Amino acid sequence: MSQRLTFQFTPAKKDYAQAVRALGLRDRRTGLTLGVMCLVTAFAVYSLLMEGSADLRFLPFLLVVPLAVVYLLLWVPARVARQAMKDHRLSSEQTWHIDDEGIRVSLPTGETRLPWGAFARIFETKSQYLLLYAANRRLVQFVPKRALAVAGQEPDFRALMCSHLKGLKEA
Numbered sequence: 001m002s003q004r005l006t007f008q009f010t011p012a013k014k015d016y017a018q019a020v021r022a023l024g025l026r027d028r029r030t031g032l033t034l035g036v037m038c039l040v041t042a043f044a045v046y047s048l049l050m051e052g053s054a055d056l057r058f059l060p061f062l063l064v065v066p067l068a069v070v071y072l073l074l075w076v077p078a079r080v081a082r083q084a085m086k087d088h089r090l091s092s093e094q095t096w097h098i099d100d101e102g103i104r105v106s107l108p109t110g111e112t113r114l115p116w117g118a119f120a121r122i123f124e125t126k127s128q129y130l131l132l133y134a135a136n137r138r139l140v141q142f143v144p145k146r147a148l149a150v151a152g153q154e155p156d157f158r159a160l161m162c163s164h165l166k167g168l169k170e171a
Contacts, residue, residue, distance in 0.1 A: 003163070005098045005156050009147030011091060015128065016081035019142040021073055022125045027138070030072060034065070041065045096143070098160050103131075105141075114141075121167035129161070129168075 024030050044062055084090040088109070095106040102115040119141075120134040131141040148154040161168050 003098075003100060003156070003160050005153060005160055006096065007147050007151065007153055007157075008093055008095045009144055010093045011084070011142075011144070013081045013085050015142060015144050016084040016090075017077040018125065018127055019130055019140055020077040020080045022123075022128070022130060023138065023140055024072055024076070026123065034068060034072070037065045037068055096147075098157070100164075103141075116164040119165055122161050122165045123167050129157070131161075131165070 041062060041064060089107060092108050097104040097106070102113060102118070105112045105114070118134060120132045120137055122129055122131050124130075127145055129143045129145070131143070133139045133141075143157070145154065148157050158168060
């Protein structure tokens with residue numbers, strides 16, 4: 001039996017920011033970098049406490065982690081979202097047609113056909129589904145859950161995704 005699903009949405013600035021943030025949090029390199037920075041900060045705090053004085057030479061180390069978190073989780077996603085909203089192709093309405101052969105995304109400027117093999121996996125956040133490309137797992141296609149809630153299509157979307165991609169459990 002052939003499954004088909006069609007829905008529309010217009011990406012918002014917050015959609016891009018949330019997708020970039022979610023992708024960054026899932027990236028092993030980002031996690032490793034933040035982990036190392038946390039260890040350096042813990043060492044700086046330990047050294048300050050052991051010396052018993054407020055030695056200002058450790059102050060830069062104490063600021064590294066909060067600044068990195070602000071940069072990676074707030075500034076970068078906001079910058080990407082601002083850039084995306086400047087590009088008409090990225091900020092215009094999208095119509096998604098999903099079937100057993102793949103995904104077809106229609107925009108006012110053209111159409112893109114993506115076979116299931118173009119994607120490595122899918123993962124879910126509180127507000128989106130993110131489809132990771134197989135060729136470059138740092139690139140994603142996102143589907144805001146609000147696009148599926150309008151017509152109650154989320155269960156059908158999940159079923160289609162589960163039958164073709166790894167990473168999502170059927171509800």
